[in-house]
Amino acid sequence: MLRISRLTDYGTVxxxxxxxxxxxxxxxxxxxxxTHVALPTAQxxxxxxxxxxxxxxxxxxxGGYCLARPPSSITAAEIxxxxxxxxxxxxxxxxxxxxxxxxxxxxxxxxxxINQAIxxxxxxxxxxxLDCPPPAAxxxxxxxxxxxxxQQR
Amino acid sequence: MLRISRLTDYGTVxxxxxxxxxxxxxxxxxxxxxTHVALPTAQxxxxxxxxxxxxxxxxxxxGGYCLARPPSSITAAEIxxxxxxxxxxxxxxxxxxxxxxxxxxxxxxxxxxINQAIxxxxxxxxxxxLDCPPPAAxxxxxxxxxxxxxQQR
DNA sequence: CAATATCGGACTATTTTAGTCCAATATGTT
DNA sequence: AACATATTGGACTAAAATAGTCCGATATTG
Numbered sequence: 001m002l003r004i005s006r007l008t009d010y011g012t013v014x015x016x017x018x019x020x021x022x023x024x025x026x027x028x029x030x031x032x033x034x035t036h037v038a039l040p041t042a043q044x045x046x047x048x049x050x051x052x053x054x055x056x057x058x059x060x061x062x063g064g065y066c067l068a069r070p071p072s073s074i075t076a077a078e079i080x081x082x083x084x085x086x087x088x089x090x091x092x093x094x095x096x097x098x099x100x101x102x103x104x105x106x107x108x109x110x111x112x113x114i115n116q117a118i119x120x121x122x123x124x125x126x127x128x129x130l131d132c133p134p135p136a137a138x139x140x141x142x143x144x145x146x147x148x149x150x151q152q153r
Numbered sequence: 154m155l156r157i158s159r160l161t162d163y164g165t166v167x168x169x170x171x172x173x174x175x176x177x178x179x180x181x182x183x184x185x186x187x188t189h190v191a192l193p194t195a196q197x198x199x200x201x202x203x204x205x206x207x208x209x210x211x212x213x214x215x216g217g218y219c220l221a222r223p224p225s226s227i228t229a230a231e232i233x234x235x236x237x238x239x240x241x242x243x244x245x246x247x248x249x250x251x252x253x254x255x256x257x258x259x260x261x262x263x264x265x266x267i268n269q270a271i272x273x274x275x276x277x278x279x280x281x282x283l284d285c286p287p288p289a290a291x292x293x294x295x296x297x298x299x300x301x302x303x304q305q306r
Numbered sequence: 307c308a309a310t311a312t313c314g315g316a317c318t319a320t321t322t323t324a325g326t327c328c329a330a331t332a333t334g335t336t
Numbered sequence: 337a338a339c340a341t342a343t344t345g346g347a348c349t350a351a352a353a354t355a356g357t358c359c360g361a362t363a364t365t366g
Binding site for chain 3: 005006007038040041044058059060061062063084
Binding site for chain 2: 002003004009076080084087088089090110111113114117118120121122124125129130
């Protein structure tokens with residue numbers, strides 16, 4: 001259905017939470033408790049985010065995670081890239097793969113354009129914008145105004 | 154990885170082929186042979202596309218499929234909608250679902266905006282634009298210029 | 307009436323995604 | 337120095353979405 005994975009969704013919530021905490025370190029347990037993401041899942045996500053360089057980790061007692069950069073410099077595109085790999089609408093956008101079977105593959109350029117447009121849209125939103133529902137302005141004409149779902153398990 | 158499903162990819166190829174054929178009827182076997190999509194899969198896709206109103210079907214001997222509307226009036230958004238349901242980046246964009254757990258769901262408005270941007274990008278591309286690599290103009294600055302992959306089975 | 311082709315649904319297999327767990331390592335405290 | 341706490345890394349299982357297949361029914365043409 002052309003959606004981001006649940007893990008990416010959870011990961012975003014976690015990042016938003018870390019953004020709210022500022023520079024203070026948060027253990028994985030803290031994050032899980034506050035965001036209502038299952039602990040093992042939160043641990044997994046924090047590991048991935050750390051490897052991607054979006055959060056920094058401190059080991060040992062009193063250790064924990066915090067954002068590696070200010071929230072205004074982290075974009076949705078980076079988050080998606082970190083959690084589910086580079087955006088690639090069509091299959092061959094990433095790998096060479098066995099295409100061009102007799103050059104009958106007429107679809108191509110346009111999907112690349114769409115892909116780029118999506119990337120642009122993602123790059124345009126930063127973490128601090130994800131923090132809170134829009135400041136009453138922006139684009140108020142949305143039909144399905146429900147808030148993002150999130151379930152415990 | 155935020156990609157369209159393979160079926161949607163195949164479906165697009167099929168629609169492009171039908172567009173090239175103009176008003177002439179094509180049997181599912183024809184389509185499968187020409188597009189190199191497995192026959193049962195092509196049948197399935199054509200059924201879905203017919204139900205969505207993108208193609209018209211004629212039964213009986215000498216029957217087949219053809220586009221229901223001119224290619225310039227069919228957008229990528231419609232194709233995606235038909236083949237994998239409405240675009241909904243986040244889980245609750247579609248159903249009410251059990252969200253707002255203690256109103257700690259701060260992520261919301263921004264994803265809706267991203268979702269809308271993606272829809273706009275999809276709505277901006279029509280079937281005849283998907284037909285062929287871009288007419289040398291548009292946005293020539295794309296890095297990954299590979300053509301979309303498609304494999305037999 | 308026979309041949310061809312869509313229609314509609316059910317069904318299986320495959321792949322991707324979620325989620326869990328455990329041993330190892332690092333840091334601070336007693 | 338030893339212990340408690342917390343990250344790290346990888347492997348592993350379970351669940352769900354996606355792909356792909358098949359069959360009987362229906363409609364149309366010759």
